[in-house]
Amino acid sequence: MPTARDTPPRLAPRAANPPALARRQFVFDSARLLCGVGVLGLALSGYSKQALARPPLAIRPPGAGPEEDFLGACIRCGMCVRDCPYHILDLARPESPVATGTPSFTARSGPCEMCEDIPCVKACPTGALDHRLTDINQSRMGLAVLSDQETCLNFLGLRCDVCYRVCPLIDKAITLDLRPNTRTGRHTMFIPTVHSEHCTGCGKCENACVTAEASIRVLPAKLVKGSLGEHYRLGWEEKTRAGGHSLVEDKDLVDLPDRLPEGMKLEGHFDPGSDRLPAGMPGDGPANVVPSLPPGFEGTAGGKAAHPAADSLPKRLPVEAAR
Numbered sequence: 001m002p003t004a005r006d007t008p009p010r011l012a013p014r015a016a017n018p019p020a021l022a023r024r025q026f027v028f029d030s031a032r033l034l035c036g037v038g039v040l041g042l043a044l045s046g047y048s049k050q051a052l053a054r055p056p057l058a059i060r061p062p063g064a065g066p067e068e069d070f071l072g073a074c075i076r077c078g079m080c081v082r083d084c085p086y087h088i089l090d091l092a093r094p095e096s097p098v099a100t101g102t103p104s105f106t107a108r109s110g111p112c113e114m115c116e117d118i119p120c121v122k123a124c125p126t127g128a129l130d131h132r133l134t135d136i137n138q139s140r141m142g143l144a145v146l147s148d149q150e151t152c153l154n155f156l157g158l159r160c161d162v163c164y165r166v167c168p169l170i171d172k173a174i175t176l177d178l179r180p181n182t183r184t185g186r187h188t189m190f191i192p193t194v195h196s197e198h199c200t201g202c203g204k205c206e207n208a209c210v211t212a213e214a215s216i217r218v219l220p221a222k223l224v225k226g227s228l229g230e231h232y233r234l235g236w237e238e239k240t241r242a243g244g245h246s247l248v249e250d251k252d253l254v255d256l257p258d259r260l261p262e263g264m265k266l267e268g269h270f271d272p273g274s275d276r277l278p279a280g281m282p283g284d285g286p287a288n289v290v291p292s293l294p295p296g297f298e299g300t301a302g303g304k305a306a307h308p309a310a311d312s313l314p315k316r317l318p319v320e321a322a323r
Helices: 018-051 067-073 079-083 119-123 162-166 204-208 235-241
Strands: 103-106 143-146 174-181 187-194 216-219
Touching: 079 119, 143 187, 162 174, 162 187, 162 204, 204 216
Parallel strands: none
Antiparallel strands: 143 216, 174 187
């Protein structure tokens, strides 16, 4: 008789269709892996976009160059924020639209105080804030823009001048241009005008603006500054560089014939671009020259009486008298 020792051991029952189960498990694992890679890719894509983002109202510290160069050089150490004596600078947090860990300030909340020794620049270890900047008046953090003339008090004919008064470079970065107030016909408006060659973008004007929402804002210069183009040549600047001599001599000027429509050549018609009127038209003088004012407003010159409404014309005050 066969003994238990001679009986072959029983094998465990084989699983049903192991190749199908293995394929199914492989598909599930692959799908999970692909989903994980996709989520990671979306996260990295969002972070890369956020790392290059900067909202228009976020202004970089003095000495910061173009945004791409600044982001490449800034190591997010926070040394500039630490050394700012007025605690104006702030490091962007992950939930902020500014690139995480980079310094910036918002002019409406707190402007740059224009420290003469520029401690934030000196603290930068990588040169992301240019150490060659030694004069704070030469910094270009942004550019002030009169963003809403409809709410600016000066444009409404009221006297405000706050942005002009608080400007560290008064009469250079911001000046007041005089315009007649056509609404009243007898007053002068003092219009704030920003000059980009002097504006540092410190934000003091935006911070001090008295309207509920600032009518003047400091924005990155790249967003608001245009470019004339190298092919344009301004004659008055060329003349100044040439020592006051015109680059075009009178003998080189060519008087081209007028090319007017046939109807404009009829008797009594004239070239709209000309400074002369046909004989017999109201306002033509002895030299047949278009007057600077409409007929009746010439004053007493030439024996003509001044128009009674001439006194109501807006007067343009000199700058010294206006101040």
